[in-house]
Amino acid sequence: MPAPMLQALPGSTLRAVLLLVVALVVLRLGWMSDDAYISFRSVWNLVHGYGLTWNTDERVQAFTHPLWLFLIAAAHALTDEMYLTAMAVSVACSLLAVWVVLRRLTDSNAAAVAFVALLLGSQALLDFTTSGLENPLSFLLVALFCAQWLNHPAGHRPLFGLMLTGCGLALNRLDLALMVAPALAIELWQQRSRRALGLAVIALLPLLAWELFSLLFYGFPFPNTYYAKLNTGIPKAEYLGQGVVYLLDVATRDPGTMAILVLALLAPFAPGASRARLPLALGLLAYLAYVVNAGGDFMQGRFVSVPAFLAAILLSSDSGDARWADQDRVWLAVAAVLLLSATRLIPFEAADPPIRPNGVADERRYYFAQTGLVYHQRYRQVPFNHAWGMTGKRMRGAPSQSVQVFNAIGFSGFAAGPDIHIVDQHALSDAFLARLPSTRPWRIGHFVRELPPGYLDSVASGRNQLVDPAQRALYDDLQKVIRGPLLAPGRLAAIWRLNTRPAIGSESAAR
Structure with a gap:
């Protein structure tokens, strides 16, 4: 014009x-x-x-x-x-x-x-x-x-x-x-x-x-x-x-x-x-x-x-x-x-895989068939129309505060409801695993942690059953901070320790 x-x-x-x-x-x-x-x-x-x-x-x-x-x-x-x-x-x-x-x-x-x-x-x-x-x-x-x-x-x-x-x-x-x-x-x-x-x-x-x-x-x-x-x-x-x-x-x-x-x-x-x-x-x-x-x-x-x-x-x-x-x-x-x-x-190459070799994905295209507004159905609402959402929904029948391990925690975590304690191996919602080193190979935004011996038992029972001494000390401090009363004796000292000492295994990040 x-x-x-x-x-x-x-x-x-x-x-x-x-x-x-x-x-x-x-x-x-x-x-x-x-x-x-x-x-x-x-x-x-x-x-x-x-x-x-x-x-x-x-x-x-x-x-x-x-x-x-x-x-x-x-x-x-x-x-x-x-x-x-x-x-x-x-x-x-x-x-x-x-x-x-x-x-x-x-x-x-x-x-x-x-x-x-x-x-x-x-x-x-x-x-x-x-x-x-x-x-x-x-x-x-x-x-x-x-x-x-x-x-x-x-x-x-x-x-x-x-x-x-x-x-x-x-x-x-x-x-x-x-x-x-x-x-x-x-x-x-x-x-x-x-x-x-x-x-x-x-x-x-x-x-x-x-x-x-x-x-x-x-x-x-x-x-x-x-x-x-x-x-x-x-x-x-x-x-x-x-x-x-x-x-x-x-x-x-x-x-x-x-x-x-x-x-x-x-x-x-x-x-x-x-x-x-x-x-x-x-x-x-x-x-x-x-x-x-x-x-x-x-x-x-x-x-x-x-x-x-x-x-x-x-x-x-x-x-x-x-x-x-x-x-x-x-x-x-x-x-x-x-x-x-x-x-x-212009189609200058083969079809784009869900996750490219460089770890990046076209997320909108990946989820659009289930979560696109133009496909929304009143009786098949997001996230319950997605496989991960259905996985979470099936967990609702588990006993209160049952411990479940998920890797994709969005749809599944929302659908599972408040009574399920979810352990996320990517550590996005897990304060303890977030302070452990990632495994290899890694993908950006998806850093998997191995579950230490005794960790799931500790979460389920509320008692520290970890084997490694450094992990036991970390877990004890975290329990005071994230589970204990806000004004509990020793909580502020635990907050100080957690924010001033390096994460377990993080020394390799400087190399």
Whole structure:
């Protein structure tokens, strides 16, 4: 469409049509992941009076996104249903994020069209507009942060609002704070004063309160998944290599997303670009470096979906820079992204296996037949229409606090109900196994632990029957922390020991 004709259209009408297009795509791709149901088990426990637990007889944080969990819990408390409730919240957050960008960050019609075109060119971004994971709320928080950052001049931005939004992003997933940390540091420096520092501290109080609660309630400042996935005894070089492989997988399987990320990193250096884009680009780069350092993820595109949303804003927004979206280079960038995205439609190799040799999988395609919104059936609801969900459902007849060993704990754990104690060999929900070294070979995000002699008997009986002395000491401290009364004598000392001594076997990770 010629630029003059595009600009002549009523802005509100065009943006409504663009939002409708995005909504139709999001609904068509709507799905739920197995990992989401790991958190949903904690949601169900919280709403039904079992507290912030996963196994109801112990305190272990098996979720990484407190803010998302509380949002889903509030919605679930109203509906007493999980699948459609989480789907509705996900769709609402994703569409609200798009609407914030269209209304507050695109002054011209050209910029609005460019933004939506970039969104539709990213498979990673579209895949995680649903899934049950925290990404939709992260999209919304990033949009709100950018609206405050790009719509005000340096030194006069709403520091409290920026800090509060950044705090929400960290509460939604702690590592996402890296994306806004450079911008927040710069603005705090530019407005440096006692008042500015006081506002920053007040805005960060929710995050500080959660960390204090986490330390006192669970015994640890970070989610159990952090220890399960990063304290494995695996050398750092192997994580770094896998992290590079993860980004290469994005580049080859989802080239549109990689194009958006690369172009966004270059955007601050384009002629005429405002300096406001540079801190956000630095945050984007810092987060991608973190992804490489952590080894990436097993879900194709998950860890680059939120960066891709930020990148799309950096490339298309003309807020405060009316020339930006009308310049030829932006339209060429959009055309390049869409062209690269179209290459996904070319069958240049054999059918994609469920899990690739590099450990990465297209999770949406893997689960879509059972959990896709377009396939939802009232009488065969997720997760009970999946084999893992049926396995968990069969466990409901076992005696109360029966101990079962599962490897895929999302659908199965949710379906099993609160009376079953599940031992997860990947250690995502098991505080003891998370502090043991992983076996080999390993797959990113799936670090299997061998069950030590006496461990299952210890869990079932409540008495320490482990053989290894180091494991016995670890188990004793953990029982005080995750099972004992919060104010029990010796519990704080046990928390200190657990957070200051290295995990068993972790010394090999430094090699």
